[in-house]
Amino acid sequence: MRDKLPPEPPGSEVTPEKLYVRRREFIKNAGLFAGTAAVVGGGLYLLGMKRTRPMDGFVPDAGAVAQPVVPAQGLFSTDEPRTPYEDITTYNNFYELGLDKNDPARRAHLLKTRPWTVVIDGEVHKPWTVDVDQLISAFPLEERVYRMRCVEAWSMVIPWLGLPLGKLLDRVQPTSFAKYVAFTTLEDPEQLPGQKSPVLDWPYVEGLRLDEAQHPLTLLATGLYGKQLPAQNGAPLRLVVPWKYGFKGIKSIVRITLTREQPPTTWNITNKREYGFYANVNPAVDHPRWSQASERRIGETSRRPTLPFNGYADAVAGLYSGMDLKRDF
């Protein structure tokens, strides 16, 4: 009969007498412990919520591209691994749609990119006010895989679709007085709610020297990864200047004006010391708050050295011969 008795519980499972006696208090304390821990942990979590990471698996639904595309080669496309579509479309600086990197993707639906009118005017012989789809279909689209280097020291490799800006400029025929090209983003706080807050002077404006604008590398992008450009990436039309920091690539363009004088540019107005007009990618000129000598390619852990003119020096360094790029940064 002896072996039929249940085994004696191990000492570790026996409730200590003190706790057994004060069981109610123990349970109460356990509850208070759990409640307090939840309040502290939850409180911190809420404080950090503002910078939520992008939604898992979020892929914006971009439209199809209606016309055939010419893939570019050589200088006009790198064969480096492309940054995933999801990262390109959820990690964006587009303050008009929010200050955090994932805000633009979340609010992209607010921006109606069709119908959309673009005005090209100023020092041109043939000013042109045109519907964006009409503009796009007037030129063959090219696919160009460019490195993109943000002034914040991260970078991507992006397969853009677009048309060389130079071809558009040829069509409107700059006058002999034209020296610069000024760009303006849509101003409409209903569609771009970030414009309700005065963090920057709205609308966003950018500019290039005419020879920079006419350079064959300079692209007016209308799509990426073979699809129509999503709003958070600057639909329906954005500037891509691959040897300059990303903030030069003005998004959602409504006006392109050729000018005699150097146009004002948004980040330069905001902070002249940190953001120059030229904003050429330059590992030798640091941002006052961080080094520009290296960068982190999105998707990689270790940093890589930043190349002068973002690796496009052979093609564009000549544009700046005789200039002091430490001063004219």
Place this chain on the structure above:
Amino acid sequence: MASSKLPWLNPAIAVGGLSPLLLLAMQGAQGQLGANGIEFALNQTGLFALAVLLGSLACTPVRLVTGWTWPARIRRTLGLLAFTYAATHFLTYAVLDQGLDVRAMAEDVFTRPFITVGFTALMLLVPLAVTSTNKWVRKLGFPTWQRLHRLAYVAAVLGVVHFVWRVKQDVTEPVLYGAVLALLLAVRVGEALRKRRALARPA
């Protein structure tokens, strides 16, 4: 309150306070921190370090204003928690962001005020963490220990400055933290003035 000793209080603060760090580490290991996970981890650990540091500095003002005694019991735990987040923040920068490139980090620390200030704040917290034990309080004597631990305020001010400089344009959030810190300092200054007057009167 359950008992005068509140045995659950400090363990709860420690477990609750460390849980966001654990979550961050787990998400990081699974690559769920978004396109630039290192930047995300840096932002989160830095924010938590400052928030918890302000929490630790709120203990005495809360006690003074309310008369409660329990804030004094959690001050050390909160301080050590703040140090843990600040150290994790720095290690994320040093190991993940900079890949332990000592030259690049030295250049950052010595030539960029934004980093200098953050690094100094961390360095100020180190002696405070080391001397956080009762043994050290006895060894230094309470008045000396207390004076040393006022460095926490300096670290918090530097932390707010670091945060302001980190932000590219919208300083609303760092300014909010600065305002909380100013309020906490004001309560202390008010108390010190009151004490001084109380001492001066009988003399």
